[in-house]
Amino acid sequence: MRKLKTIELERKSLDQFKESPKIPLVVILDNLRSLHNVGSVFRTADAFRVKKLILVGITATPPNKEIQKTALGATQSVEWEYFKDIQDTINSLKKENICLISVEQTTNSQTLESLQLDKEKTYGLIFGNEVSGVNQWAIDQSDFCVEIPQEGTKHSLNVSVCSGIVLWEFYKQLR
Amino acid sequence: MRKLKTIELERKSLDQFKESPKIPLVVILDNLRSLHNVGSVFRTADAFRVKKLILVGITATPPNKEIQKTALGATQSVEWEYFKDIQDTINSLKKENICLISVEQTTNSQTLESLQLDKEKTYGLIFGNEVSGVNQWAIDQSDFCVEIPQEGTKHSLNVSVCSGIVLWEFYKQLR
Numbered sequence: 001m002r003k004l005k006t007i008e009l010e011r012k013s014l015d016q017f018k019e020s021p022k023i024p025l026v027v028i029l030d031n032l033r034s035l036h037n038v039g040s041v042f043r044t045a046d047a048f049r050v051k052k053l054i055l056v057g058i059t060a061t062p063p064n065k066e067i068q069k070t071a072l073g074a075t076q077s078v079e080w081e082y083f084k085d086i087q088d089t090i091n092s093l094k095k096e097n098i099c100l101i102s103v104e105q106t107t108n109s110q111t112l113e114s115l116q117l118d119k120e121k122t123y124g125l126i127f128g129n130e131v132s133g134v135n136q137w138a139i140d141q142s143d144f145c146v147e148i149p150q151e152g153t154k155h156s157l158n159v160s161v162c163s164g165i166v167l168w169e170f171y172k173q174l175r
Numbered sequence: 176m177r178k179l180k181t182i183e184l185e186r187k188s189l190d191q192f193k194e195s196p197k198i199p200l201v202v203i204l205d206n207l208r209s210l211h212n213v214g215s216v217f218r219t220a221d222a223f224r225v226k227k228l229i230l231v232g233i234t235a236t237p238p239n240k241e242i243q244k245t246a247l248g249a250t251q252s253v254e255w256e257y258f259k260d261i262q263d264t265i266n267s268l269k270k271e272n273i274c275l276i277s278v279e280q281t282t283n284s285q286t287l288e289s290l291q292l293d294k295e296k297t298y299g300l301i302f303g304n305e306v307s308g309v310n311q312w313a314i315d316q317s318d319f320c321v322e323i324p325q326e327g328t329k330h331s332l333n334v335s336v337c338s339g340i341v342l343w344e345f346y347k348q349l350r
Contacts (some may be wrong), residue, residue, distance in 0.1 A: 001281040001314050006330050009280060017328045036211060045335055046327030050312035053341070068274050070333055077328045105184060106176040113347060128345055148296070151350075152221030153252045154194045155181050159243055161219055164332065168340045175326075 017077045022051040023174040024122040027167070030086045030138065031057040031129040032159065039070030040160035041127075046074035048171035051122070053080040056077060056089050070160075086126075090141045098124040102142040103166055104134040105156070109147040112166060117173040125170070127163050177302055192252045197226040198349040199297040204344070205313065206232040206263045206304040207334065214245030215335035216302075223346035226297070228255040233265050245335075251321040253338035260311060261301075265316045273299040279309040280331070281284060284322040292348040300345070302338050 012020060028049055030040055038060055045053055055061050059107065062068070064074035071090050083089040093100060100122050126142065128134035133156075139145060148157065148165055157163065187195060202225055207213055213235055220228055230236050235242070236257050237250035254308035258264040268275060274296050292298065301317065308331075314320060323332065323340055331337070 001283055001320050002279075003308060003311055003314060003319070004282065005282045009340055011329060011330065012326070014328060020326075032337055040333045043329055043333055046329050047325040047332055049321075049326050067213070074329055076328065094321045102323055103176075105179045105192055105237045107179065108176055117207050133178060136178055139178060142176070148222075150222040151195075151224050152249065153187050153189060154221050154247055154249055155184060155186065156216045157339065158218055158221055158335065160333065160334050161335055164336035168343070 004151055014077055015021050015031060020049060022049045022072065023171060025050050025170050025174060026052045026054060026057060027163065028054045028058045028124055028126045030126060030135060031070045032059040033130050035060050035064060035066035036069040036070050037130065037160040041073035041163050042067070042074040044167050045078045048167050050078065050167065053078055053085060054089055056083045056086050057145040061129065075136050086135055086138050090138060092103060093124045098122045100124045100126065100142040102126045102134045102139045102145045103162065104128065104139055105147045106139060106145045112148050112169055115146060115169065117170065119174055123170065125166060127138050128157055130159055178288065182343050186224055189252055195224060197224045198346055200225050200253065200345050200349060201227045201229060201268065201299045202263060202338065203229045203231060203299055203301045204234045205301060205310060207234040208305055210235050210239060210241035211245050211307065212335040216241040217242070217246035217249040217253050217336050219342050220253045221337045223342050225253065228257060229264055230255060239325045261310055261313050265313060268299045273297045275299045275317040276300065277301045277309045277314045277320045278337065279303065279314060279320050280322045281314060281320045286321040287323050287344055288319055290321060290344065294349055298345065300341060302334055305334055308345065
């Protein structure tokens with residue numbers, strides 16, 4: 001078992017990535033504080049061919065040196081857009097008939113492993129602030145909520161880890 | 176859909192966590208440079224009731240203020256041990272009959288979604304340095320390698336995101 005060289009991984013060039021089909025998934029980052037987390041989600045969105053990232057409110061936007069440290073260039077490949085607030089974001093996505101899912105622990109969230117996605121739909125996954133989570137109004141506007149089952153002592157996972165796990169499950173079903 | 180309050184999540188106390196059964200999985204972090212990544216893996220290991228974390232080489236150990244920033248207390252719940260080098264780590268784990276899996280892109284890695292785990296076994300997952308990946312000697316000593324399929328422009332995922340995804344798949348099968 002020999003470790004592959006970077007060239008052997010046959011990763012896409014920027015042009016190849018831009019032209020390649022994406023999975024029908026838009027990822028919304030609402031009021032993320034950490035630039036490290038934003039960069040990390042860009043990198044995950046690149047790996048799983050996500051259609052678009054939407055950065056909302058205080059979530060920082062590229063070009064940004066701190067985002068770049070974890071994104072490692074994925075801000076060039078992944079399409080992104082900025083919205084001033086989550087209300088405008090959701091109103092815009094609803095006009096496009098996007099199925100909105102908040103990633104949050106609520107009174108009736110579905111567990112991640114129970115999700116049955118439909119390849120014909122386009123999904124919008126909303127991730128919230130590191131401390132306060134997804135905004136209650138955004139939850140009210142969502143078609144449903146999803147959560148990752150957790151059995152430890154801590155309230156939640158790190159948001160870049162959480163989004164990595166959720167994007168992986170969506171990628172497996174939508175690719 | 177109302178967001179749950181922290182108390183409604185019914186998370187385990189430290190004592191309850193210590194007494195709860197763990198999944199048969201040891202996670203090895205070999206020469207991780209980033210304290211942020213180490214803390215983040217502690218938090219994921221807490222959520223998925225991982226048996227033990229093994230911190231190797233230059234990987235920093237608790238107590239450490241920077242690890243704490245992302246671990247948020249999970250260094251208290253998750254059992255951990257330090258080894259000076261990966262050779263000693265692997266020799267020790269082999270004596271315990273642990274099935275060793277390197278998380279690395281190699282000439283014959285299995286894809287994550289194809290894994291069929293055996294609940295009767297104990298697994299050891301090896302994650303390597305952020306830049307150089309898993310050490311080739313450690314790969315040679317492993318039972319097999321696993322990789323997360325990736326289709327973007329970048330070489331790999333962030334190691335805390337990668338470990339989150341892999342631990343999630345192991346948790347689903349081993350819980």
